[in-house]
Amino acid sequence: MNGPHRVVVTGLGVVCSTALGATAFTAALRAGRCGAGPVTLFDTSGFDYANAYEVPAFDAANWLHRTVPGTVGRAALFAAVAARMAVMDAGLADRMLRAQRGLVAIGTTDGGSRELDQAVERQITDGSDVIDPALVARVPAAALSVTVCRELGLTRAEATTIGTACAAGNYAIGTGLDALRCGEADFALCGGADALCRRNFTGFYRLGLLDPDVCRPFDADRRGLVTGEGAGVLVLETEAAARARGARVYGEVLGYGLSCDAYHQLTPHPSGIVRSIRLALHDAGSKPEDIDLICAHATGTQTNDTVESSAINEVYGSAPPSVTGIKSMIGHTMGAASALGGIASVLAITHGFIPPTVNHVRTDPACAVNCVPNTAVDADIRIVQNNGFAFGGNNAVVVFGRPPA
Incomplete structure (x- = not known):
């Protein structure tokens, strides 16, 4: 090989x-x-x-x-x-x-x-x-x-x-x-x-x-x-x-990153999330500017959304990609959550749209991200970062891209 x-x-x-x-x-x-x-x-x-x-x-x-x-x-x-x-x-x-x-x-x-x-x-x-x-x-x-x-x-x-x-x-x-x-x-x-x-x-x-x-x-x-x-x-x-075999290809799994910040049983820590994102980007051979969309963990809790937003902005700086929180539509499906997020990611690439974050009225100033509120947006999506974070600081990020040419 x-x-x-x-x-x-x-x-x-x-x-x-x-x-x-x-x-x-x-x-x-x-x-x-x-x-x-x-x-x-x-x-x-x-x-x-x-x-x-x-x-x-x-x-x-x-x-x-x-x-x-x-x-x-x-x-x-x-x-x-x-x-x-x-x-x-x-x-x-x-x-x-x-x-x-x-x-x-x-x-x-x-x-x-x-x-x-x-x-x-x-x-x-x-x-x-x-x-x-x-x-x-x-x-x-x-x-x-x-x-x-x-x-x-x-x-x-x-x-x-x-x-x-x-x-x-x-x-x-x-x-x-x-x-x-x-x-x-x-x-x-x-x-x-x-x-x-x-x-x-x-x-x-x-x-x-x-x-x-x-x-x-x-x-x-x-x-x-x-x-x-x-x-x-x-x-x-x-x-x-x-x-x-002539299969239809939705997208490519470009890379992934894992980290365990071991900070607190319930509260996530930005450094662990940042590390998992950077590891995933490195494994995928992608730069921050390559990412078109983040399928966020976005649980809707005060702490998670604030910490995740902070980590995204630390990695992506002043121009972060759009973010979607699909748990607003399907709830927190626990062990299925990031798998369904991964499926949403490749569907966004395949069909050229950003799923919305619904039930949204006013963005928290502590969550400085564009969460695409309430209405899907057509977009040319090439690469998507899919976040998954768990209690105990278990962080896993997968990067998906368009099918290879």
């Missing part, structure tokens, strides 16, 4: 509150559709407010070939559906994938915590010391990547679930990029998945980090994040393999 392989995105799978599939997701992003509404998936008695970005009911059996929906957890189901969508979008048959060396990397925050919630609730309701073993079997986070492999019948794939929370989708994409660059895999299915659960919702609620209504990143009156759920999966291949 003469140097590392170039890696491209050839398939996209989306499950979120506003869309199923890449085509519907593109339309929802262009329209600035907001998927927030009252929580219906668990009892919200005792909470003063309970809004979330839930995935509407859909028939997963319409997508799945080998997985029986009722036998796996909700997050694993989302991962399997998004993976099936992605390989179909890429024009890859299962038999083609089974003949190759693969990597399945799925990031998550909560794994099967929704099923853990249900097991505990049933135990309390029944007054029994026995926990339903079927529910317990769906709790381990490893089930997310394993369910994808089983759904696709993959026997030559490494299955890994990455638990770096809200940055995990980008960690997964970076893992796939490394495996393909150095020739350790022929394809990679990378992304993230999480399901809304009472444990996660309650934790953010008690920390005072939830907005009662909708997520409003960078807004002067923002009050916090709003939890969401879903999955995003990207098919990655080497450019040579994609060209050889």
Whole structure:
């Protein structure tokens, strides 16, 4: 091999509150559709407010070939559906994938915590010391990547679930990029998945980090994040393999950067974010002036948005690129967040537009970025930086570019 392989995105799978599939997701992003509404998936008695970005009911059996929906957890189901969508979008048959060396990397925050919630609730309701073993079997986070492999019948794939929370989708994409660059895999299915659960919702609620209504990143009156759920999966291949089979290419994964500032369990630190951005740009061979758009982490919390804005301005100086906060539309999907952000990034490149930051009234002076409020903007997008930051200072940034000429 003469140097590392170039890696491209050839398939996209989306499950979120506003869309199923890449085509519907593109339309929802262009329209600035907001998927927030009252929580219906668990009892919200005792909470003063309970809004979330839930995935509407859909028939997963319409997508799945080998997985029986009722036998796996909700997050694993989302991962399997998004993976099936992605390989179909890429024009890859299962038999083609089974003949190759693969990597399945799925990031998550909560794994099967929704099923853990249900097991505990049933135990309390029944007054029994026995926990339903079927529910317990769906709790381990490893089930997310394993369910994808089983759904696709993959026997030559490494299955890994990455638990770096809200940055995990980008960690997964970076893992796939490394495996393909150095020739350790022929394809990679990378992304993230999480399901809304009472444990996660309650934790953010008690920390005072939830907005009662909708997520409003960078807004002067923002009050916090709003939890969401879903999955995003990207098919990655080497450019040579994609060209050889005549695949449609959405974009190129140019590089990524990781850092852990280890500053505080909850509060991010600008230096760690700055480091991850600069590492990603260096790996991508890009300069700050090359970046046309930043798909921001943009949770809508006071601290995150301020610190992220500060870091962006430190790297990009007086002329930072436009910034979009898609969590305003789909909520904070936890382990799926930066995977869905990566999908939004390549869709922006492919279709030439900047998704808006909705629910926006007035930009906080402490967040000095152009967040493209409320309405999508047509634009010539060549390179996009996708941010993913997690509690504990885990930072992951991926840079996407136009398909190689």
